[in-house]
Amino acid sequence: MHFSENFKQAYLSLTSNKLRSILTMLGIIMGVFSVVAIMAISNATKVFMVSEFNKLGANTIFASYAGDGDNPAEFFTLEDLENVTKGMSEVESITAIQNFSSTIRLDEGTREANITATTAQYTNFSVLKLVEGRFLTSSDIDGNRRVCIVPDTYAMEYYGKTDILGEEISLYNYWDEVMKFKVVGVVSTEGDMFSGMMAGLELPVDIYAPITTIESFYYNDYFTRYKLQLKMVLT
Numbered sequence: 001m002h003f004s005e006n007f008k009q010a011y012l013s014l015t016s017n018k019l020r021s022i023l024t025m026l027g028i029i030m031g032v033f034s035v036v037a038i039m040a041i042s043n044a045t046k047v048f049m050v051s052e053f054n055k056l057g058a059n060t061i062f063a064s065y066a067g068d069g070d071n072p073a074e075f076f077t078l079e080d081l082e083n084v085t086k087g088m089s090e091v092e093s094i095t096a097i098q099n100f101s102s103t104i105r106l107d108e109g110t111r112e113a114n115i116t117a118t119t120a121q122y123t124n125f126s127v128l129k130l131v132e133g134r135f136l137t138s139s140d141i142d143g144n145r146r147v148c149i150v151p152d153t154y155a156m157e158y159y160g161k162t163d164i165l166g167e168e169i170s171l172y173n174y175w176d177e178v179m180k181f182k183v184v185g186v187v188s189t190e191g192d193m194f195s196g197m198m199a200g201l202e203l204p205v206d207i208y209a210p211i212t213t214i215e216s217f218y219y220n221d222y223f224t225r226y227k228l229q230l231k232m233v234l235t
Contacts, residue, residue, distance in 0.1 A: 059092070059231070060125060065224040075222035078211070084228065092231045095121040096211050098223035104205060105170040105178060106158070112204040113171065117214035117223070125227045133165045133185035140184075140210045149185035149208040162186050169207070171217075179217050181209060 065075055081094050100115040116122075120136045128135065131152055140147050148169060155164045168180045187208075215221050 059229050061228050061230065063226050063228070075224055076226055077222050081226060090230050092229040093121050093124040094228040095119045095125060095226060096223045097122070097225045097227065098211060098214070100173075100214060100218055101204075102207070103172040105172065110172075111202070114204045114206050115171070115214060116206065116208045117211040118208060119211055122208070124229060129188040129190075131186050131188045132163050133183070135185050136208065136210055141212050144212045144216060145210055146179060146181045146213055147184045147210065148181040149187055150183055151189050151206055152186050153189050154205045155183075155186050171207075173217050177217075179213075181207075181213075 063076075076096065078096060081096060085091050085094055096117075096119050098117045100117060102113040102115050104111040104113050118136065119141050120138045122128075123135050130149075132155075133149075135149060136147070139145070150164075150169070152162045155162045159167065164183050164186065167183045169183060170178050170180050172178055185208075211223065215223075
């Protein structure tokens, strides 16, 4: 039987049973649509779940030095972070963290400060919201730049505004040496329950600065904590 005869017979079958043909086509169309819709919903659900798990830190690993602190050679260095990144293809992002106590020199006196020395990737692990300027960049880290990010509460208290980009802050280290840092960013403290509870108290100012700059300011080249994110794939 030739193709033309097959086609003719199929056409006659369809036209002679129009209702059945229409119902069959609707069934096929609805079946295909259902499969496509289920696949689309499934993919969207996977993306949403990965995003939500990432927000919860399910793919974040926190590493901290657990020694007695007597041997700085056992601490972490930026070279260690590079080796981790190169040696683990599963690493999505990694950042160093080291905290230092400092003092801000003001015209009318001083103010205590907590310095978070870190890298440009820190924002991948935090919920910091910039209201002015920017956060740290790789150029800041590589160039040992004397830049910093301050909270909006500090800006409002001492300058009466949040846009204080370009202003300089003088910080003391443990040996009463002074280094000036230029403000390149201001972060919001809105929604910070702890800050709200302590409103009115002169708490230490939280300052973020390049880890390379702070390490040289405090005469060390190591840190004791880092965080890394792993690539999360749901199957």
